[in-house]
Amino acid sequence: MMEEDDFEADSLLYRNFQQLVHLKCPACWASISVMVDLSVQAQTYIEDCEVCCRPMEISYQAAEGRLMQFEARALEQ
Numbered sequence: 001m002m003e004e005d006d007f008e009a010d011s012l013l014y015r016n017f018q019q020l021v022h023l024k025c026p027a028c029w030a031s032i033s034v035m036v037d038l039s040v041q042a043q044t045y046i047e048d049c050e051v052c053c054r055p056m057e058i059s060y061q062a063a064e065g066r067l068m069q070f071e072a073r074a075l076e077q
């Protein structure tokens, strides 16, 4: 458990691990956004574009609740 006094800012940060990332779809170049979970250090998963519905591979790294690296690439079908 975190100490209440010292970690006020951090606990606020850690409570909100979801971050909206804006990107361009690698397939149709529409501006889209995806929600990433920053409580995971690194993750790669498949997400469908909300505009063209084509799958893309999202991979990102997070450290201490901050997004360090983010990449989206089109998948061959």
Ligand SMILES: [Zn+2]
Pocket: 025, 026, 027, 028, 029, 030, 049, 050, 051, 052, 053, 054
């Ligand atoms: Zn698209």
